[in-house]
Amino acid sequence: MRIARKKVSNQTAEMPEVDLSLINPLVEKYRDKKGNLIPVLQGVQGIYGYIPKLAFQKLNEDMGLRLSDMYGVATFYAQFRLSPVGKHIIKVCHGTACHVQSASKITDALEKELGIKDGHTTEDNLFTLESVACLGCCSLAPVMMIGDETFGSLNAKKAARVIKDIRRKEAL
Numbered sequence: 618m619r620i621a622r623k624k625v626s627n628q629t630a631e632m633p634e635v636d637l638s639l640i641n642p643l644v645e646k647y648r649d650k651k652g653n654l655i656p657v658l659q660g661v662q663g664i665y666g667y668i669p670k671l672a673f674q675k676l677n678e679d680m681g682l683r684l685s686d687m688y689g690v691a692t693f694y695a696q697f698r699l700s701p702v703g704k705h706i707i708k709v710c711h712g713t714a715c716h717v718q719s720a721s722k723i724t725d726a727l728e729k730e731l732g733i734k735d736g737h738t739t740e741d742n743l744f745t746l747e748s749v750a751c752l753g754c755c756s757l758a759p760v761m762m763i764g765d766e767t768f769g770s771l772n773a774k775k776a777a778r779v780i781k782d783i784r785r786k787e788a789l
């Protein structure tokens with residue numbers, strides 16, 4: 618599932634302040650390089666965790682990349698995000714092996730624990746919850762990943778406990 622855009626109430630929230638100078642090395646690296654569109658967008662997302670609206674404008678001005686091309690690619694590929702995500706991205710696998718092992722119960726438990734729906738980000742920007750296809754470790758089904766860490770053989774209780782542990786560490 619693509620991560621849903623958070624509902625925002627004003628222009629400032631729609632376009633959060635970002636330090637666009639962070640993009641300069643990417644501009645230098647990829648300026649005038651053939652096939653630079655996807656690597657540049659990946660680079661921008663690597664910096665901010667998503668592709669800010671203002672970054673599209675900067676790339677247009679500094680590199681001559683067309684806005685329509687950039688938006689086309691960024692909205693076509695699921696890897697790209699157009700809105701901010703939480704510090705911890707929780708990927709719950711809903712591939713076949715995890716599906717038959719009740720992955721939906723994991724998502725339900727996480728939605729309850731986090732107080733958000735699948736595809737959304739918590740108000741404190743700590744967590745984003747998303748459903749994904751096979752994570753490649755089916756023998757551990759049902760599985761979720763948070764950052765680089767994999768949690769397998771889950772049940773609703775275990776999944777909720779993982780979130781509580783992260784919250785506790787974040788509060789220290």
Ligand code: FES
Binds near residue numbers: 752
């Ligand atoms: S189906 Fe979930 S890890 Fe493969």
